[in-house]
Amino acid sequence: MTGVAVAGAGITRHGFFPARSWKDLIVEASLAAVADAGMDLGRIDGGMVSCTLPETFEQQNLGAVTADELGLTPVPFGQLVGACAGGLMAVQAGIRMIQSGAHRCVLVAGVEKQSDTTTTADSMLSYVDADFEAAAGFDFVDTMALMHARYLQVHGTSEEAVAAFAVADRWYARHNPVAVDTGRPDITTADVLDSGWVSKPITRAACGRACDGSSAVVLVAADEVPDAPVIAGIAQATGPNGLAAKFGHPGYDGDIVRALPTAIAADSAYRQAGIGAGDVDVAQVHDCFTIMGSLHLEGLGIFPAGKAALAVQAGETALDGRCPANTDGGRIGLGHPTGTTGINVVVESVRQLRREAGVRQVRDPEVAVCQAMGGNNSTSAVAVLRRATGRSRHVGAE
Amino acid sequence: MWAPSEPIPRINTASGARGWRNRHGRYRLVGTVCGACEAVHFPARRICPSCRSADLAEKPLSRTGKVVCAAEDHSPLVGHGGRPVRPFAIIELDNGPSVLAELVDVRTVTPGQRVELVIRKWRRESNGLYEYGYKFRELP
């Protein structure tokens, strides 16, 4: 147990909003999280901001700027970058701030404003290996196309099974009012496979949706908010950033067909929480592409290696399945504002554990797991959240 | 009034030195070999990830290898166009490490195929210079 609870969570609509700046978005999400916690903004005594692409709006030092926008200066605020895992790593940093005893109420907010540049693929390029892989013309859809091809090659899985992740995401997203795909009709695996190659075998509809969006959580010591979901475990692990360098790398099992940092972080987070993969009632994983969603479900141990895509195709991650996953629509259906994503997964876990997810509500979840990956499996963070018991609790009480 | 001859301001324009520093890796696949455990790395490293020794020597790697897995880029990044489809692959070099590279003079690429190093244009950098580097082509 971390002894820290999520007192409040807020999220903005995801999409492209030319009239709204990153400041508009992060202030909206932060105020929503504080209001959800039933608190006064003045109780925030520390903060962390996650953003992967501040160069899109040409502003850095986002911790200080956010504190000032919220009228909170001189409260200490920092900025944390960990590619697309940065949001969940910022939550981990916020937990450490409270555990240190130096802070009592920490705001962790993610923001992205990807529509402020004209080509989002190029804006993500500095996260790929800059010297030899990005320079040679490869972006994330290319490196993940190789992971996709390798998965089919090693496990003999069908293209239809991998595509099923986007179909499942769409169902959840169409019922999520803040999702990019809210209200849109259901799709089929044929729709996903016929949507045109981006980088074969990845098609357009198999891609996470770069967009604008912000979300925020308020963290406090668990014994101060006995009704709030608690963070029972959280961990992060790293791997080599270059894609080809994973082959033969001693820290990477020598292949690209496994989400190894996810497996290592999950092992640690589960141990802290005293759970096993079989105890997970609802999961949020990093589906920046369909293949990655399945790789991370396997990394979390929810399905065996090589079996996640088949399980998704068989409906195991649907609302009535064995482990509902990406119940907010995920990166493909909710949208993928990269610095926000790692906080979005916490927001959805909180909604599910508080049983406020409406038609997307999983039946009686007690344990929620969420995960965010950065780079080509070069960093991954995993958190385990538990439903509050409603009784006064102390650190290590469970 | 805005004049077309006015330079377009950009935040990041690469210095000439940045691409030049990597020339041995890009042109000749120079990696490193560990003096302590004999592991071979690409790109060149400063610490061996296998044994953490700093006793590393530069070593040009094999110019031939075989395809491990392949994909096809149908949406090339700015500056990498000019081909309707860019086949690319993970290539395991004959003496060890793997590289991620584009395949040229070939339409389809299959795992196990033998390939050899060629030097081709990679992209035009933000400073206007053309960067060249390794690509691979099919061996008969």
Ligand SMILES: [Zn+2]
């Ligand atoms: Zn060594």
